[in-house]
Amino acid sequence: MEKNFTQFIEELIQQIGEKHVYTDEERREAYNFDGTDYRYLPEAVVEPATTEQISKLMKLATKYKIAVIPRGTGTGLSGGALATNGGVILSFLKMNKIIEIDEVNMTARVQPGLINLHLHEALAEKGLYYPPDPASYDTSSIGGNIAEDAGGPHCYKYGTTRDYILGMEVVLPNGEIIRTGVKTRKGVVGYDLNNLIISSEGTLGIVTEAVLRLIPLPQNIMTMLVFFPNIENVIASMTGFSKNRIVPGTMEFMDKACVDLLRGRIQFTIPDETQVLMIIELDGESSEIEKQMETAGEICFENEAFDVFLADSSHKRQGLWDVRRSFREIIKETVKYKRAEDVVVPISKIPELLAGNYAIAEKYDFVSYNYGHLGDGNVHANMTNMVKNDDVIRRGHHAFKEVFELTLNLGGTISGEHGIGITKKPYLGMELSEESIRIQKEIKKIFDPLNILNPGKIFD
Amino acid sequence: MEKNFTQFIEELIQQIGEKHVYTDEERREAYNFDGTDYRYLPEAVVEPATTEQISKLMKLATKYKIAVIPRGTGTGLSGGALATNGGVILSFLKMNKIIEIDEVNMTARVQPGLINLHLHEALAEKGLYYPPDPASYDTSSIGGNIAEDAGGPHCYKYGTTRDYILGMEVVLPNGEIIRTGVKTRKGVVGYDLNNLIISSEGTLGIVTEAVLRLIPLPQNIMTMLVFFPNIENVIASMTGFSKNRIVPGTMEFMDKACVDLLRGRIQFTIPDETQVLMIIELDGESSEIEKQMETAGEICFENEAFDVFLADSSHKRQGLWDVRRSFREIIKETVKYKRAEDVVVPISKIPELLAGNYAIAEKYDFVSYNYGHLGDGNVHANMTNMVKNDDVIRRGHHAFKEVFELTLNLGGTISGEHGIGITKKPYLGMELSEESIRIQKEIKKIFDPLNILNPGKIFD
Numbered sequence: 001m002e003k004n005f006t007q008f009i010e011e012l013i014q015q016i017g018e019k020h021v022y023t024d025e026e027r028r029e030a031y032n033f034d035g036t037d038y039r040y041l042p043e044a045v046v047e048p049a050t051t052e053q054i055s056k057l058m059k060l061a062t063k064y065k066i067a068v069i070p071r072g073t074g075t076g077l078s079g080g081a082l083a084t085n086g087g088v089i090l091s092f093l094k095m096n097k098i099i100e101i102d103e104v105n106m107t108a109r110v111q112p113g114l115i116n117l118h119l120h121e122a123l124a125e126k127g128l129y130y131p132p133d134p135a136s137y138d139t140s141s142i143g144g145n146i147a148e149d150a151g152g153p154h155c156y157k158y159g160t161t162r163d164y165i166l167g168m169e170v171v172l173p174n175g176e177i178i179r180t181g182v183k184t185r186k187g188v189v190g191y192d193l194n195n196l197i198i199s200s201e202g203t204l205g206i207v208t209e210a211v212l213r214l215i216p217l218p219q220n221i222m223t224m225l226v227f228f229p230n231i232e233n234v235i236a237s238m239t240g241f242s243k244n245r246i247v248p249g250t251m252e253f254m255d256k257a258c259v260d261l262l263r264g265r266i267q268f269t270i271p272d273e274t275q276v277l278m279i280i281e282l283d284g285e286s287s288e289i290e291k292q293m294e295t296a297g298e299i300c301f302e303n304e305a306f307d308v309f310l311a312d313s314s315h316k317r318q319g320l321w322d323v324r325r326s327f328r329e330i331i332k333e334t335v336k337y338k339r340a341e342d343v344v345v346p347i348s349k350i351p352e353l354l355a356g357n358y359a360i361a362e363k364y365d366f367v368s369y370n371y372g373h374l375g376d377g378n379v380h381a382n383m384t385n386m387v388k389n390d391d392v393i394r395r396g397h398h399a400f401k402e403v404f405e406l407t408l409n410l411g412g413t414i415s416g417e418h419g420i421g422i423t424k425k426p427y428l429g430m431e432l433s434e435e436s437i438r439i440q441k442e443i444k445k446i447f448d449p450l451n452i453l454n455p456g457k458i459f460d
Numbered sequence: 461m462e463k464n465f466t467q468f469i470e471e472l473i474q475q476i477g478e479k480h481v482y483t484d485e486e487r488r489e490a491y492n493f494d495g496t497d498y499r500y501l502p503e504a505v506v507e508p509a510t511t512e513q514i515s516k517l518m519k520l521a522t523k524y525k526i527a528v529i530p531r532g533t534g535t536g537l538s539g540g541a542l543a544t545n546g547g548v549i550l551s552f553l554k555m556n557k558i559i560e561i562d563e564v565n566m567t568a569r570v571q572p573g574l575i576n577l578h579l580h581e582a583l584a585e586k587g588l589y590y591p592p593d594p595a596s597y598d599t600s601s602i603g604g605n606i607a608e609d610a611g612g613p614h615c616y617k618y619g620t621t622r623d624y625i626l627g628m629e630v631v632l633p634n635g636e637i638i639r640t641g642v643k644t645r646k647g648v649v650g651y652d653l654n655n656l657i658i659s660s661e662g663t664l665g666i667v668t669e670a671v672l673r674l675i676p677l678p679q680n681i682m683t684m685l686v687f688f689p690n691i692e693n694v695i696a697s698m699t700g701f702s703k704n705r706i707v708p709g710t711m712e713f714m715d716k717a718c719v720d721l722l723r724g725r726i727q728f729t730i731p732d733e734t735q736v737l738m739i740i741e742l743d744g745e746s747s748e749i750e751k752q753m754e755t756a757g758e759i760c761f762e763n764e765a766f767d768v769f770l771a772d773s774s775h776k777r778q779g780l781w782d783v784r785r786s787f788r789e790i791i792k793e794t795v796k797y798k799r800a801e802d803v804v805v806p807i808s809k810i811p812e813l814l815a816g817n818y819a820i821a822e823k824y825d826f827v828s829y830n831y832g833h834l835g836d837g838n839v840h841a842n843m844t845n846m847v848k849n850d851d852v853i854r855r856g857h858h859a860f861k862e863v864f865e866l867t868l869n870l871g872g873t874i875s876g877e878h879g880i881g882i883t884k885k886p887y888l889g890m891e892l893s894e895e896s897i898r899i900q901k902e903i904k905k906i907f908d909p910l911n912i913l914n915p916g917k918i919f920d
Contacts, residue, residue: 104699104808105837127703149648160646162655163623176895184804186620186836187873188609188659189880189891190918191900195622195655199648216705239564243587245676245745285705288748344644348564376646377565413647420649431649435636440651442906446899458650 008064009044015060016053020094021046031089035077035136036423042069042083049094051169051177051208057090058206059175061452068173069454070202072113072144075136077340078421080147080201084456090206092143098122099209106214107166107183112143112207119212129217131158134417135325143207149199151417153250153281153324156375160417162198164213170197170205173448183211196443201419202454204447218249218283222293223311223320226300227274231255231351233303234276238347238374240299246292250281251375252324255354258371261330265323267316271306278374279324328380331369337388339396340380341424343403345412347377356406357381364399378416404430420458428459468524469504475520476513480554481506491549495537495596496883502529502543509554511629511637511668517550518666519635521912528633529914530662532572532604535596537800538881540607540661544916550666552603558582559669566674567626567643572603572667579672589677591618594877595785603667609659611877613710613741613784616835620877622658624673630657630665633908643671656903661879662914664907678709678743682753683771683780686760687734691715691811693763694736698807698834700759706752710741711835712784715814718831721790725783727776731766738834739784788840791829797848799856800840801884803863805872807837816866817841824859838876864890880918888919 013021022028022045032041046068048054061068067087074081083089092113099109103126110119116137119130133152134140140150146168151160167181170193181187181194197205228234234253241248254262254277262277263270270277280296282289297308311317323330332338345353354370361368361383369382383399385392404414404427414431415424428437441459444451473481482488482505492501506528508514521528527547534541543549552573559569563586570579576597579590593612594600600610606628611620627641630653641647641654657665688694694713701708714722714737722737723730730737740756742749757768771777783790792798805813814830821828821843829842843859845852864874864887874891875884888897901919904911 102806102808103702104695105806106702107806127705149652151646155646159619159623162652163619172895172899178893178896178899180896182804182873183871184806184837184873184876186611186615186804186833186838186876188877189873189875189884190888190896191664191903192609192622192655192659193896193899195652199652204651216702216707219705235564242563242566242676245587245679247676285748285751288745291745344642344646346562346565346567346644348562373646377644378646411643413642413644413649415649416644416646417648424649428650433638435632436638436640436650436653439632439638439653439906443651443903446902446906 004064005043005066008060008066012046012057012060015056016048020048020053031071031091034074034079034081036079038079038082040083042089043086044088045091046088047091047093051171054090054171054206054208055175055177058171058173061088062174062450065450065452067452067455070143070147070206072141072147073115073139075140076144076148076421077418078423080419080421080454080457081144082422084422092141095208101126101128103128108212108214110142110210110212112141112146112210114142116140116142116145123214124217127217128214130164130212130214131155132161132164135328142210146198146207146210147200147202148417148419151373151376151378153252153373156251156373157247157249162195165194165198165210166213167194167211168197168207169209171208172205173450173453185213199419201421201457203444203457204453206453220286220289221249221281221283221317222289223317224280224293224297225268225309225311225320226278226280227271227306228276228278229273229304229306230275231354233305234278234374235347235350237300237303240303241296244295244299246296248280248375249283250279252279252372253277253374254371255369257367257369258327261334262323265330266320268309274306279320327371331382331384335384335386337385337392337396338382339400340382341400341403341414342378342380342416342418343407343412343414344376344378344416345407345410349410349412350377350379352410353379353406357403360399360402364395366399376416377412401427422457425459464524465503465526468520468526472506472517472520475516476508480508480513491531491551494534494539494541496539498539498542500543502549503546504548505551506548507551507553511631514550514631514666514668515635515637518631518633521548522634522910525910525912527912527915530603530666532601532607533575533599535600536604536608536881537878538883540879540881540914540917541604542882544882552601555668561586561588563588568672568674570602570670570672572601572606572670574602576600576602576605583674584677587677588674590624590672590674591615592621592624595788602670606658606667606670607660607662608877608879611833611836611838613712613833616711616833617707617709622655625654625658625670626673627671628654628657628667629669631668632665633910633913645673659879661881661917663904663917664913666913680746680749681709681741681743681777682749683777684740684753684757685728685769685771686738686740687731687766688736688738689733689764689766690735691814693765694738694834695807695810697760697763700763701756704755704759706756708740708835709743710739712739712832713737713834714831715829717827717829718787721794722783725790726780728769734766739780787831791842791844795844795846797845797852797856798842799860800842801860801863801874802838802840802876802878803867803872803874804836804838804876805867805870809870809872810837810839812870813839813866817863820859820862824855826859836876837872861887882917885919
């Protein structure tokens with residue numbers, strides 16, 4: 001370690017105690033990864049227990065100009081929590097509590113290290129619900145969800161993480177502690193720093209507490225699988241749903257390549273000719289959703305669906321979602337090279353996006369898997385290969401550059417929920433104008449003039 | 461006019477045409493007001509027809525250092541659209557169109573001058589719905605709604621303006637045109653400039669186009685009035701609703717002073733002992749909401765309600781809402797002095813807030829009227845007097861300072877939907893820390909280094 005860094009660590013241990021500061025290799029290696037393939041070894045790991053300790057950490061980091069990288073549970077898919085420039089990983093392992101669930105006001109106050117699933121479970125006991133449910137919800141933390149504005153299957157009806165964060169306690173890079181947003185269900189006092197911090201990927205401030213908005217837990221859920229001959233019929237069915245005022249909690253899809261992988265993994269027989277599988281989930285009062293599901297089924301049949309299948313037991317439903325949530329891993333197991341990006345297009349443009357992805361895959365010799373959140377137009381586009389080498393990786397870059405170009409031409413955005421981090425940094429200028437990036441860099445400078453908080457993420 | 465200003469106007473006319481630029485007294489006087497009692501005469505009025513004209517305006521304003529104040533329809537309640545420092549009012553009268561309604565993607569693209577009601581009407585024809593509905597929705601513009609993040613009765617269930625703005629075209633003070641947000645239903649690319657511009661009260665950028673998220677239009681609506689002996693029972697009923705997973709589209713309340721004003725203005729008999737009137741509106745499929753309304757009624761009776769009354773015709777319902785929406789004016793007509801502020805507290809604290817407001821009113825010799833959006837905890841607190849003079853106005857300042865202190869002590873916020881503008885500027889520091897305000901001022905400087913866009917609003 002450099003002398004500067006050694007002094008920093010010594011002073012940090014003095015101020016917050018040695019049981020919160022680690023420099024041993026084992027601990028550092030436990031924090032060298034996230035959900036990408038990249039690995040970066042941090043120089044130290046800090047596991048604070050309080051906001052005050054984080055404030056002290058940042059004051060010392062400012063004094064010694066040390067990079068600090070906030071990290072939830074490392075499930076991120078864009079490299080946002082990697083120690084790419086060395087420095088200290090700030091882990092929220094010890095700040096993972098539910099501070100309060102307020103049933104009257106339907107809010108919860110939580111620490112950032114709390115696992116999304118643990119929150120869901122605690123709320124369900126009280127008949128309450130926090131909708132954002134990224135595929136990683138059983139392992140990802142609320143703090144990480146906030147950093148990326150995580151979405152998930154239920155975000156079509158209910159909105160993303162952003163829509164449920166009323167206010168936060170935030171430690172700034174200079175160590176100052178501020179509150180953003182409110183503790184109430186509404187508030188418009190000053191600029192919206194709350195939303196600015198949300199989705200800033202841990203580059204502007206460190207979230208140490210969040211006040212969440214809750215809703216009543218839906219009591220009845222029905223899930224239906226529908227097998228379609230093509231994506232156009234799926235889109236037409238969705239239009240039919242909205243014309244009939246059916247707003248599913250979830251609408252997911254998988255294309256043919258995915259469906260072929262699915263066979264044998266779920267307890268349903270999939271018709272051979274299936275090109276697209278759609279998952280529709282309705283929640284609400286049972287009489288209502290039964291009627292709506294019947295109408296939805298009719299609409300699907302009118303639009304050439306081969307068959308519909310009701311996941312009529314919670315067991316079948318759970319099995320289906322387990323497969324859906326682990327689909328990323330399932331693809332990974334069957335190929336050597338896999339790169340996935342979470343583009344979004346207007347719903348009506350999904351057919352064009354898929355056609356384009358297949359053409360791009362063919363051009364660069366990939367197999368393309370596409371699945372995702374249909375209602376949001378959020379497509380997880382995968383390019384895969386049975387071989388992984390430098391040439392394949394290079395071709396992957398070219399292929400995704402074309403996917404992004406297509407996405408933007410269709411009026412879309414290059415990331416719906418994974419964020420920019422380091423993996424999409426080269427493509428940022430494709431979507432945002434120079435002026436927009438200039439402003440964002442200036443904002444970063446206001447919050448973090450020394451560039452010590454998660455440096456090198458989103459932009460340089 | 462100063463020479464500098466004369467040159468600015470000459471050059472502006474040259475660039476965007478004289479039919480968009482007015483310096484005559486009549487036109488200037490037509491733009492000297494908003495929803496507050498303040499009056500400020502602008503030096504000129506510009507009514508552009510295109511984004512490019514606004515860009516040219518801002519480039520010239522930069523060159524000549526002229527203040528530009530964007531103004532929707534002047535219904536704002538915090539003075540945000542007043543030409544407090546002279547300069548030019550930028551009116552969106554000629555930019556009031558719906559550019560596109562996209563039924564498949566359930567989005568609309570609109571100009572900022574569009575009246576909220578006109579949007580509602582156009583959407584209803586297609587079975588679509590844009591929920592934000594400030595009381596001024598028949599006269600206020602979408603641009604103004606965005607500037608303040610306007611709420612409204614339906615925001616309890618559906619969220620505020622912010623939740624429906626997917627992306628925007630924005631002219632910066634330097635004349636550059638940027639896009640914020642996305643055109644899709646999701647997107648996390650870079651810092652959230654979209655939400656930063658929303659609710660910035662026209663101080664960071666000029667919104668020239670917005671892409672709105674839409675939902676299916678609820679087909680059936682039921683409205684119920686409930687008469688309660690006290691506010692505690694109202695809160696208890698609300699908790700009962702959520703425990704039964706009843707989420708009304710609207711929950712409004714009026715306190716006794718309001719109820720007394722209401723008598724004779726609505727087609728319902730109000731029980732004499734009524735201390736609080738609650739309006740509950742459910743939307744959804746008719747079988748469902750009938751059942752829910754029955755349950756809601758039972759819950760209210762369990763909580764000591766004197767009576768419930770179903771507004772069972774659209775005529776009665778419309779009559780009720782007309783009164784509710786014009787309530788601000790109704791109070792105004794009956795008193796000489798009236799000041800209202802839109803504070804928000806956690807729902808469970810509403811009884812304490814009301815009790816406090818009554819005590820403060822008594823102390824300063826006012827009559828306090830309280831009504832508002834119960835579900836959000838958003839209380840429109842009015843202090844009124846039959847005399848208006850300097851002493852009354854001064855006492856009003858003191859009284860509201862105490863109301864704000866109480867609100868903040870109860871975990872609330874000093875503005876739920878009206879914003880800061882000029883009227884709440886003196887109180888900003890009561891809610892926000894110095895560090896938070898410092899950051900916000902720095903953000904203003906990035907966007908507007910010359911302080912020419914709506915200067916003197918929110919902070920100095």
